[in-house]
Amino acid sequence: MTDLNEFYRHWLHTRRPDVPAFKxxxxxxxxxQFAHVVRDKASHRGVGLRSGLRELAAGAPNQDYLEEIGSLENLEYLDLGWPMTATDLAPIGKLTKLRTLRIDSPRAIADFSAIAALPSLERLFISNAKHLRTLDFLRPLKSQLIALGVEGSMYTAQTIATLAPLEGFALEALFxxxxxxxxxxxxxxxxxxxIRILGTGINAPRAQFYALRDAKPDLVCQxxxxxxxxxxxxPKPPRSMQ
Structure with a gap:
């Protein structure tokens, strides 16, 4: 299970523990080609000129930082780390080679549709997204995503209406x-x-998990x-059933 988690999550800091960090x-x-750049006020200025970057962990990205990231046309991996204050994801729509996208605590983002326009995206992880309630925006990625995480923080649950928009997805891992x-x-x-792996908390009745086990006997889920x-x-039943 741990090996599968690492393979699908594909985190930069675990794959490249010696990735250089810059302030x-x-x-x-x-x-x-690989860097971790944490913004302090305007310290990010100029990152958009590093055209050789293929993998970037961007700490504390505001909108100006995100605009610069949109110029990195060779980027394949992007981690937008906490605290993320950017308000518009449109700049990432230019990243046509992006294969992995991680977004942590996008508290000011309400529109996630720019993600669905990324033609090479394979792995997507969004956590603690204050305004994210529906997965409808993911439908165009049905045949290309292999790993998806929609998760809460340590103390705050991520509320999602339904998994119905993911029906028939080519996913191999869902977190x-x-x-x-x-x-x-x-x-x-x-x-x-x-689907090979489901990493989840208890967000459905036990009977739901057992029914899924019967339908997918090779699926790994604790x-x-x-x-x-x-x-x-x-968990308590949905309000509509109470």
Missing amino acids: SAADVPIDV LTNTKLEDQDLSPIATMPN WFDEKAWGSFKD
Whole structure:
């Protein structure tokens, strides 16, 4: 399970533990391919000129930082780290080679549609997104995403209306850690032909997990094991059923 998690999550800091960290874009060598650049006021200025960058962890990105990132046409991996104050994701729509996108706590983002226009995107992870309630915007990525995470923070659950927009997706891995499903329905996962791993908290009744286990016996999920439930109880039913 751990190996599968690492493979699909594809984090920069685990794949490249020696990735150089910079406090100022001015210190980033012009030909560097991998970097971690944390913004302090305007210290990000000039990162858009580092055209050789293929993988970037961007700390504290505001809108100006995101505009510069939009100039990095060779970027394949982008981690937009906390605290993210950018208000518009439109600049990432220019990143046609981007394969992995991670967005942590986008508190001011209400429109995620720019993500669906990324032609090379394979892995997408969004966590603690204050204004994200529906997954409808993901529909254009049905045949290209192999890993998806829509997750909450350590203390705040990520509320999602339903997984229905993901029906038939080509996903191999789905991560729903600390995610609250309003309809508590896991059946859309059973329609995913390639699904291998489901990492999730208890966001549906036990019967839902067992039904999914029966439909997808090769799927890896800790809640398929009856012993894992111990004293855990089903979540409260949706309001429509109360």
